[in-house]
Amino acid sequence: xxxxxxxxxxxxxxxxxxxxxxxxxxxxxxxxxxxxxxxxxxxxxxxxxxxxxxxxxxxxxxxxxxxxxxxxxxxxxxxxxxxxxxxxxxxxxxxxxxxxxxxxxxxxxxxxxxxxxxxxxxxxxxxxxxxxxxxxxxxxxxxxxxxxxxxxxxxxxxxxxxxxxxxxxxxxxxxxxxxxxxxxxxxxxxxxxxxxxxxxxxxxxxxxxxxxxxxxxxxxxxxxxxxxxxxxxxxxxxxxxxxxxxxxxxxxxxxxxxxxxxxxxxxxxxxxxxxxxxxxxxxxxxxxxxxxxxxxxxxxxxxxxxxxxxxxxxxxxxxxxxxxxxxxxxxxxxxxxxxxxxxxxxxxxxxxxxxxxxxxxxxxxxxxxxxxxxxxxxxxxxxxxxxxxxxxxxxxxxxxxxxxxxxxxxxxxxxxxxxxxxxxxxxxxxxxx
Amino acid sequence: xxxxxxxxxxxxxxxxxxxxxxxxxxxxxxxxxxxxxxxxxxxxxxxxxxxxxxxxxxxxxxxxxxxxxxxxxxxxxxxxxxxxxxxxxxxxxxxxxxxxxxxxxxxxxxxxxxxxxxxxxxxxxxxxxxxxxxxxxxxxxxxxxxxxxxxxxxxxxxxxxxxxxx
Numbered sequence: 001x002x003x004x005x006x007x008x009x010x011x012x013x014x015x016x017x018x019x020x021x022x023x024x025x026x027x028x029x030x031x032x033x034x035x036x037x038x039x040x041x042x043x044x045x046x047x048x049x050x051x052x053x054x055x056x057x058x059x060x061x062x063x064x065x066x067x068x069x070x071x072x073x074x075x076x077x078x079x080x081x082x083x084x085x086x087x088x089x090x091x092x093x094x095x096x097x098x099x100x101x102x103x104x105x106x107x108x109x110x111x112x113x114x115x116x117x118x119x120x121x122x123x124x125x126x127x128x129x130x131x132x133x134x135x136x137x138x139x140x141x142x143x144x145x146x147x148x149x150x151x152x153x154x155x156x157x158x159x160x161x162x163x164x165x166x167x168x169x170x171x172x173x174x175x176x177x178x179x180x181x182x183x184x185x186x187x188x189x190x191x192x193x194x195x196x197x198x199x200x201x202x203x204x205x206x207x208x209x210x211x212x213x214x215x216x217x218x219x220x221x222x223x224x225x226x227x228x229x230x231x232x233x234x235x236x237x238x239x240x241x242x243x244x245x246x247x248x249x250x251x252x253x254x255x256x257x258x259x260x261x262x263x264x265x266x267x268x269x270x271x272x273x274x275x276x277x278x279x280x281x282x283x284x285x286x287x288x289x290x291x292x293x294x295x296x297x298x299x300x301x302x303x304x305x306x307x308x309x310x311x312x313x314x315x316x317x318x319x320x321x322x323x324x325x326x327x328x329x330x331x332x333x334x335x336x337x338x339x340x341x342x343x344x345x346x347x348x349x350x351x352x353x354x355x356x357x358x359x360x361x362x363x364x365x366x367x368x369x370x371x372x373x374x375x376x377x378x379x380x381x382x383x384x385x386x387x388x389x390x391x392x393x394x395x396x397x398x399x400x401x402x403x404x405x406x407x408x409x410x411x412x413x414x415x416x417x418x419x420x421x422x423x424x425x426x427x428x429x430x431x432x433x
Numbered sequence: 434x435x436x437x438x439x440x441x442x443x444x445x446x447x448x449x450x451x452x453x454x455x456x457x458x459x460x461x462x463x464x465x466x467x468x469x470x471x472x473x474x475x476x477x478x479x480x481x482x483x484x485x486x487x488x489x490x491x492x493x494x495x496x497x498x499x500x501x502x503x504x505x506x507x508x509x510x511x512x513x514x515x516x517x518x519x520x521x522x523x524x525x526x527x528x529x530x531x532x533x534x535x536x537x538x539x540x541x542x543x544x545x546x547x548x549x550x551x552x553x554x555x556x557x558x559x560x561x562x563x564x565x566x567x568x569x570x571x572x573x574x575x576x577x578x579x580x581x582x583x584x585x586x587x588x589x590x591x592x593x594x595x596x597x598x599x
Contacts, residue, residue: 021516022531023509029538045541049549052542053572056496057489062467065460065495243471246488250467275457280508282492283456283499287509290496338510380514 003307010035010295024341025287032294040301048294055293056286059246060166064114065282066249067157070234071113072274073256077265079227080109080122086223088130089216096194097205098131099144103194106148107187108224110155111231112252114162116339116376120149121387128392137204139402140197142394146384147190147406150373153339155183156235157249160339160369163285165245167347170361172245173238174428178362179369180235181423182413186370189409226262230255241432285340296348305352312353319357323418326350327371327411334375338383342372363417366424370414374407438591445588446505452581453502456495463491482563490571497546497578501585529593532586539586543579550576 010031017027036045074080084105091101105123113119124145131141153160156176165172198205234252237243243251260266299305312322333342354364376384379400389399417423470484503509516524552558553569560566 017531017534018512019515020527020531021511021513022534023511025509026531026535026538027511029542030534033538033541045545046548048541048545049547049552052546053493053549053575056575057493057571059485059489062463062488062492065492066464066467069460069464242475247467247471250464251471253464254468271461272454272457275460276453276502278460279453279456279495279499280503280506282460283496283503284508284510286492286496287500287503336512341510381512 003302003304003311006035006039006299006302006304007308009039010298018336024337025284025291028288028291028345029294030291032291032298035295035298039298044298044301047297051293051297052290055290058166060162060172061286061289063157063162063172063246063249064159064285065278066246066253067114067159067162068281069274069278070157070249070252070256071115071118072277073253073260073266073270074112074230075118075122076270076274077256077260077263079112079256079259080105081126082223083108083227084123084126086220090212090220093212094195096191096198098127098134098136099140099194099198099205100191102127102141102144103148103151103187103190106145107151107155107183108227108231110151110153110183111235112157112227112256113152114157114159116149116152116373117383117387119152120145120384121391123148124388124391135206138392138394139398140194140204142388142392142399143402143406144190144194145392146377146388146399146403147409148187149384149388150376150406150410151183151187153373153376154179154186154366154369156180156238157245157252158369159285160343160372161365162245163289163340163343164347164365164368167344168351168361168365170365171428173431174362175365176235176238176245177428177431178366178424180427182366182370182417185416185423186410186413189413190406193405193409226259230259239431285344288341289344292344292348299348305349308349309353309356313356319359320418322353322357323359323367326354327414330368330371331374331378334372334382335378336381337375338381339372339375342375343368360421360425362428363421363424367414367417370410370417374410377403377407438595442588442591445501445584448581449501449505449585452498452578453505456499456502456578459491459494459498463488463495466491486560486562486564486566490566490574493571494574494578497575498581500578501581504582504585504589525593525597529590529597532590532593536583536586536590539579539583543576543583546572546579547576 013034014027014031017030018024036048087105088098088101091104092098094100102123106119109119109123127145128141132138156179158179161175161179162172164170165175230252233255234248237248237251238245257266330342376382379385385399389396466487467484470480474480516527519527550569550572553572558568560568
């Protein structure tokens with residue numbers, strides 16, 4: 001059976017199911033079963049139990065619920081509001097005022113949360129009312145939050161990177177470290193853009209005073225120190241080789257609970273609700289993985305990924321062209337699917353191709369994560385857009401326009417990382433243990 | 434007949450709720466097991482050697498026991514921007530059709546999930562670990578999860594059916 005035939009059949013079936021509103025996980029599983037029964041046949045369907053089991057009983061993926069739990073608890077004890085209240089008065093003095101503080105809060109919150117949606121929603125809820133009251137331009141506010149929010153999946157811990165690590169068999173610790181410098185570069189670009197934009201159009205932001213009091217400075221330390229300590233606990237332990245990402249996630253969640261107890265904010269109800277919410281997200285993502293694994297099993301047995309890699313290599317087009325085409329593919333997919341689904345769906349086919357072209361696994365993981373960040377910002381299904389629309393009540397076209405500069409900058413970061421891969425690979429190379 | 438359907442719907446919802454709660458507690462236990470493992474290794478130079486294994490089993494339990502709860506709470510994502518453009522009547526029909534397919538998929542997941550469990554039991558499959566866990570034990574949690582999912586999908590299918598008749 002030719003690879004093209006299999007891909008065309010399964011892809012068209014999947015597209016039809018997704019368009020008519022089938023749940024992504026069950027659509028994938030349905031297509032997987034079609035492949036198992038009709039393309040492989042025989043005793044192939046009997047393997048599906050084993051595929052289900054091996055997809056989820058995977059230690060690397062244990063980090064997924066633990067990092068989500070950590071974020072859920074921190075959300076419920078009001079850590080983001082504290083962080084924002086601490087950073088606001090000091091970073092707000094820079095040209096661009098509270099817009100810069102949005103990016104800063106998002107970057108720091110991203111370092112304790114594995115999700116972009118959570119980052120945009122939490123910082124957004126704290127920031128939008130104050131900023132609108134002070135007279136900031138609404139487009140600029142939502143733009144900075146949408147852009148800043150995407151840092152959530154690039155700056156570790158990142159749920160997307162854990163899934164990538166599990167699927168591509170790359171070290172999650174190295175991926176996490178690989179995301180740090182690109183994440184900071186992205187944040188830097190965003191801040192630079194705001195400063196330039198505000199210089200050119202000063203009416204977009206109100207005048208803020210340019211000095212800050214010692215009380216405000218003290219508040220900065222009191223409010224950001226616990227967060228930074230938690231970041232150090234999680235990322236530091238991975239960097240120093242003391243803990244695996246999964247263990248660091250367990251520490252992070254414990255740390256979040258301790259912080260809640262320290263602030264005298266934590267209740268049993270919060271833990272229960274946080275854990276229930278964690279169950280929902282985990283089950284949703286990992287069932288998508290189960291469905292995709294069924295398809296991957298079919299494809300691998302028909303040698304589709306290998307045939308595809310051979311076909312692309314035989315075209316003789318260069319690495320850069322393939323990368324450009326991949327970027328385009330992901331940008332298009334990003335218009336219709338969420339980041340985790342796109343990654344889970346495409347990686348089993350794309351991975352053999354990028355490997356045979358000689359792309360470094362960690363480098364490609366980071367680039368792919370940035371592409372998925374862009375997916376969060378492109379309509380009609382850019383999830384960050386919906387979250388922000390819900391909390392800001394901004395109209396959708398305005399929101400979309402405001403986020404365009406941010407994804408253009410993200411593309412710029414990808415170009416930079418392609419020109420200089422060391423920006424990704426230097427820090428993982430320095431890891432201890 | 435109507436009464437039976439109503440009882441089935443409430444019972445499925447209730448079971449999914451319990452199933453979700455057990456999954457939530459499994460997340461907390463998972464966290465504690467791994468923290469204890471790291472503390473033992475770092476400070477007492479001893480390892481329980483079970484952290485990794487138990488973590489994996491608990492994750493499988495979280496995913497499958499949580500599946501029905503997640504469905505009840507509408508937590509499984511789908512693309513609905515195309516669906517929303519259809520007329521109301523067609524939306525209802527499509528919702529019924531997709532839920533019907535979900536029902537078939539859930540039956541297959543339950544069928545083959547339990548096939549694995551029975552196979553692990555009869556072949557006495559053990560984990561490659563110090564505990565030599567007979568694998569059918571943790572796999573039973575997955576089995577219970579898929580049964581609970583099947584019930585919830587059945588309930589949602591009936592709801593869509595009632596919805597279409599109205």
